Amino acid sequence: MMKSYQSLEMTSINAMKQEFNLYTLTRKLFSGLLFFSIIFTSLYAQDGDPVKGKSLFNANCAACHQLDKKMTGPALRNVETRLSEDEGLDRVWLNAWIRNSSALIKSGDAYANKIYAEYNGSAMTAFPQFSDEDITDILAYTAQEKAAPVAAVATATQVGQNEGGVSQELVLGALAILFGLLALGLFLVNKTLRRFASANNVEIAEAVKRKSLWKAFIQNQFLMLVMAVFFLLSSAYFVYGYFMQVGVDQGYQPIQPIHYSHKIHAGDNGIDCKYCHSSARVSKHSGIPALNVCMNCHKSIYEVAPSTATEEYTKEFYDGEIKKLYDAVGWDDAEQKYTGNTKPVKWVRIHNLPDFAYFNHSQHVSVAGLECQTCHGPVEEMEIMYQFSPLTMGWCINCHRETNVKVQDNGYYDKIHEALTKKYGVEQLTAAQMGGLECGKCHY
Amino acid sequence: MKSVSKIIVLALVFVTLFSCQNDNSPNYQYFPNMYAPIGYEAYGEYDVFPNSQEALLPVEGTISRGHSLYEFENTNEGYATALSDLKSPIASAELDAKRGKELYEIYCGICHGNKGAGQGKLVKREKILGVPSYADRAITEGSIYHVIYYGKNTMGSYANLLNEEERWQVTAYVETLRAELKK
Numbered sequence: 315m316m317k318s319y320q321s322l323e324m325t326s327i328n329a330m331k332q333e334f335n336l337y338t339l340t341r342k343l344f345s346g347l348l349f350f351s352i353i354f355t356s357l358y359a360q361d362g363d364p365v366k367g368k369s370l371f372n373a374n375c376a377a378c379h380q381l382d383k384k385m386t387g388p389a390l391r392n393v394e395t396r397l398s399e400d401e402g403l404d405r406v407w408l409n410a411w412i413r414n415s416s417a418l419i420k421s422g423d424a425y426a427n428k429i430y431a432e433y434n435g436s437a438m439t440a441f442p443q444f445s446d447e448d449i450t451d452i453l454a455y456t457a458q459e460k461a462a463p464v465a466a467v468a469t470a471t472q473v474g475q476n477e478g479g480v481s482q483e484l485v486l487g488a489l490a491i492l493f494g495l496l497a498l499g500l501f502l503v504n505k506t507l508r509r510f511a512s513a514n515n516v517e518i519a520e521a522v523k524r525k526s527l528w529k530a531f532i533q534n535q536f537l538m539l540v541m542a543v544f545f546l547l548s549s550a551y552f553v554y555g556y557f558m559q560v561g562v563d564q565g566y567q568p569i570q571p572i573h574y575s576h577k578i579h580a581g582d583n584g585i586d587c588k589y590c591h592s593s594a595r596v597s598k599h600s601g602i603p604a605l606n607v608c609m610n611c612h613k614s615i616y617e618v619a620p621s622t623a624t625e626e627y628t629k630e631f632y633d634g635e636i637k638k639l640y641d642a643v644g645w646d647d648a649e650q651k652y653t654g655n656t657k658p659v660k661w662v663r664i665h666n667l668p669d670f671a672y673f674n675h676s677q678h679v680s681v682a683g684l685e686c687q688t689c690h691g692p693v694e695e696m697e698i699m700y701q702f703s704p705l706t707m708g709w710c711i712n713c714h715r716e717t718n719v720k721v722q723d724n725g726y727y728d729k730i731h732e733a734l735t736k737k738y739g740v741e742q743l744t745a746a747q748m749g750g751l752e753c754g755k756c757h758y
Numbered sequence: 759m760k761s762v763s764k765i766i767v768l769a770l771v772f773v774t775l776f777s778c779q780n781d782n783s784p785n786y787q788y789f790p791n792m793y794a795p796i797g798y799e800a801y802g803e804y805d806v807f808p809n810s811q812e813a814l815l816p817v818e819g820t821i822s823r824g825h826s827l828y829e830f831e832n833t834n835e836g837y838a839t840a841l842s843d844l845k846s847p848i849a850s851a852e853l854d855a856k857r858g859k860e861l862y863e864i865y866c867g868i869c870h871g872n873k874g875a876g877q878g879k880l881v882k883r884e885k886i887l888g889v890p891s892y893a894d895r896a897i898t899e900g901s902i903y904h905v906i907y908y909g910k911n912t913m914g915s916y917a918n919l920l921n922e923e924e925r926w927q928v929t930a931y932v933e934t935l936r937a938e939l940k941k
Contacts, residue, residue, distance in 0.1 A: 377888030378911050386911040567781040584879045586864040592919040610914035668793040
């Protein structure tokens with residue numbers, strides 16, 4: 315009884331202590347919060363949320379503006395401070411410009427007209443849907459300090475990789491030394507054993523001189539006959555193989571004037587083949603894209619992302635290749651305009667059918683609906699383009715024999731398909747049965 | 759010992775034969791004059807052309823067969839008149855939504871997204887930013903065609919990738935996408 319009373323007293327004292335502790339803790343926390351909130355409000359007195367601003371910026375502004383680079387419109391880093399310091403323009407002006415720049419230009423505002431003329435009269439899209447808060451957020455994003463380059467991290471990882479290489483070399487070197495020591499040991503053991511043998515007058519048996527294997531072989535006529543037949547057959551095989559590959563360029567992988575990676579464009583970024591090679595849809599040729607097609611994207615993509623670089627090809631290398639494109643097409647990246655000084659790129663042709671064979675891309679791409687990869691192989695994985703297929707006649711014919719003609723949604727084939735399926739007694743016609751083996755189809 | 763030297767010689771011959779295989783240059787041809795064309799080939803290099811370049815633009819002041827003039831200029835005023843005045847010459851019966859979709863997804867979807875909301879693969883991968891949704895812009899069939907023809911801001915011209923009829927098919931498809939986005 316006595317004991318339980320005591321314990322009750324103890325717990326109540328403990329509880330009191332806890333209560334006291336909680337009270338001091340909350341008081342401390344509260345004062346701390348107050349302190350921090352004062353600091354924050356003074357720092358970000360009228361500033362918005364740069365994270366929200368970034369997503370707004372990327373969705374609405376980034377088509378024409380970047381933070382540190384002139385694009386269709388000016389660079390926007392610290393635009394608010396710059397405007398107020400250099401031009402004496404405040405947030406009211408900026409709001410008016412962002413929500414309807416053309417109205418501001420028409421009103422005769424001096425700076426608005428100046429900037430409009432400076433950017434060759436490209437009108438900025440009006441954003442009347444932006445609230446004051448949205449604009450504040452965006453400006454908060456543009457007012458952020460430029461982030462330090464990530465190069466330091468990259469070099470650090472590179473060093474790490476190099477260390478890996480060094481350790482491998484070390485292991486190999488140690489192994490080589492070990493083998494050397496072993497060989498030396500064997501040699502020494504042999505030498506001492508021989509010395510012991512001569513000291514103890516033990517005769518070491520000399521190897522018996524036998525008829526050499528070569529001579530025995532030559533004297534055996536049956537073996538010689540078999541060998542001769544074997545040599546004749548194998549040389550015929552090699553000569554045939556040599557003649558059959560004359561004029562076949564399978565695997566041809568020339569060095570192009572600009573290192574264009576199909577892997578990055580068609581593979582990683584999933585750009586359709588026909589985006590660049592648009593004439594494959596409608597003409598005999600699958601055309602090489604004119605450089606303005608490159609500029610559709612590379613007007614805004616002036617450098618590769620750090621994640622694009624590989625061990626073999628660095629970011630600097632890829633950026634240099636984009637510079638080559640700018641040089642060829644005459645694009646002044648700093649001024650964001652064409653200089654008119656163009657240098658055609660001399661691409662090296664890879665796939666080249668002989669003049670006596672006719673091939674039409676549109677017939678295969680648009681009518682037959684073949685995938686480009688059927689003949690050109692896994693282009694989306696090729697860092698450097700090469701010829702995947704042999705492009706020989708046997709290869710063409712083989713495909714014509716195996717491939718069914720695509721007749722769906724093609725009224726042109728209705729009649730002939732009906733007639734020929736009856737004639738051959740089949741459900742589906744192959745290209746060969748449709749005349750795909752006629753000499754005159756390709757040779758005329 | 760003689761046979762060893764013979765083997766070495768044979769091996770050397772093989773090594774030189776195989777090392778001659780070079781992927782950077784094309785193979786031999788048997789009677790190359792049967793392979794090389796006599797006529798001018800597309801993209802060829804011939805002295806008769808300026809800069810030896812076979813690929814040429816049409817002579818100034820001429821139009822290729824099957825092409826027509828586009829009368830709106832590449833200016834803000836041209837854009838404004840196209841926005842209000844330009845109408846599709848293609849009757850709605852001739853519109854081929856399937857082909858329009860196919861072309862749209864090759865040429866436009868990569869940035870504008872296959873739904874037209876500005877979320878193409880290049881945007882998602884943050885290669886190209888700031889592509890607007892069609893629903894957020896006051897566009898008409900005239901202005902869509904005008905922008906396909908000339909490009910606008912960062913967008914380039916698609917006049918050489920799509921012919922006139924294809925441009926109108928794509929325009930019609932963009933309008934259906936926009937109507938769906940606006941729902």
